[in-house]
Structure formats: C-alpha cells, structure tokens
Amino acid sequence: MKKTLLAVTTAALLTTGIAAPVHEADAVRQTVTYKKASGNSVASVARSIAAKRIYKYGANNNYAVDCSAFAQQVMSAVGKRVPRTTHAQIKAGRRVYNPQAGDLVFFNRGTHVGVYIGNGQMVDALNPVEGVKERSIYYINGTITGFYRYY
Incomplete structure (x- = not known):
C-alpha cells in the first residue's frame, strides 16, 4: 500500500553526531511504500527495514531515512501510526518506565529517536557515518529522555 507522506526535515547532524530539530518549512513530499508486518516481531521488522535504508538528513522514502522517519516507517509496518517529527512523536505517545520491544526511545530532549527492541537494544538511523542499524x-x-508507547 502506498502512502504519500509529508517528509519534514527534522534533524541536523551536529558535530557530536546527535540530531537536532529544524523548521518544517524545509518539507518535501515523497512517496513511501509500507508493508504491514504479519506475525513478525518488532525487532525483525526494524532490522529488515534498516537493512534496506541508508541515513540521509530529512529523508523519508524506501531508500533513505532520518531517525524519526525510520521510527515512523517501523511503527507503520507493525500497524501503529505515529507523527513524522521526534517532538510530535513524543507528544503522541505515552511515557512508560517499563520499556518493551516496540516502544520508541528518545534522547537528548527529543533530538533523536530509536525503536526499542528489548534487552537494552534499539534499531535507529543515527547519521551518515553510523548508518541505520541495531x-x-x-x-x-x-x-x-524517555521511552514512549503507542497504541
């Protein structure tokens, strides 16, 4: 199923390698194709999507993603809708203190996000050098910053 999403440029790579939010005025329309997961664990879905993506600042397509686009694509593949930007993702979720696989984990006041897969591990899109991986x-x-759950 194809969905057209407004890909909002949400992260600028800082010298520390941590992403920072930018203005939504830099948005670009792109088409992203999602396949809904069928019986797969969040970890396997996240790893599968990560294996087919590279990190690119502001990207949200079948080839390249930034951190929040990657989180959005994984969540969509497991049947959950989350907004595009990290800050909107935080607002849409419910903070939890007992993280489970499938929660999103946010860092540095919401400037970066990863998909928590359990056992202290996540899959995320960090930067062009570190890439998209576990x-x-x-x-x-x-x-x-915290772990957030989506229903």
Missing part, C-alpha cells in the same frame, strides 16, 4: 541504547552521546 545498537545499544547507551551508544548515543547524551541522555535518554
């Missing part, structure tokens, strides 16, 4: 939630420079 890594520890403690790999990110800075602090964990």
Whole structure:
C-alpha cells in the first residue's frame, strides 16, 4: 500500500553526531511504500527495514531515512501510526518506565529517536557515518529522555 507522506526535515547532524530539530518549512513530499508486518516481531521488522535504508538528513522514502522517519516507517509496518517529527512523536505517545520491544526511545530532549527492541537494544538511523542499524541504547552521546508507547 502506498502512502504519500509529508517528509519534514527534522534533524541536523551536529558535530557530536546527535540530531537536532529544524523548521518544517524545509518539507518535501515523497512517496513511501509500507508493508504491514504479519506475525513478525518488532525487532525483525526494524532490522529488515534498516537493512534496506541508508541515513540521509530529512529523508523519508524506501531508500533513505532520518531517525524519526525510520521510527515512523517501523511503527507503520507493525500497524501503529505515529507523527513524522521526534517532538510530535513524543507528544503522541505515552511515557512508560517499563520499556518493551516496540516502544520508541528518545534522547537528548527529543533530538533523536530509536525503536526499542528489548534487552537494552534499539534499531535507529543515527547519521551518515553510523548508518541505520541495531545498537545499544547507551551508544548515543547524551541522555535518554524517555521511552514512549503507542497504541
């Protein structure tokens, strides 16, 4: 099923490798194709999508993503709708203190997001050098803002 999304430029790579929000005026329309997961775990869905994507600032398509676009694509593939930007994603979720696979984990006051897959691991789109892949939630420079769940 094809969905046309407004890809909002949400992250600028800082020298620390942490993404920062930018203005929505830089938005570009792109077409993204999502396949709904059927019986797959969030971890396998996230790994599968990550294997087919590279990191590109502001991107949200079948080839390239930024952190919030990656989170949005994974959540859509498991049947959950989340907004495009990290800050809107935080507002739409419910903060939880017992993270489970499928929650989103936010860092540094919402400047970065990853898909939590359990056991202290996440899959995220970090930057052009680090790419889109699985890594520890403690790999990110800075602090964990919180874990958020979507229904």
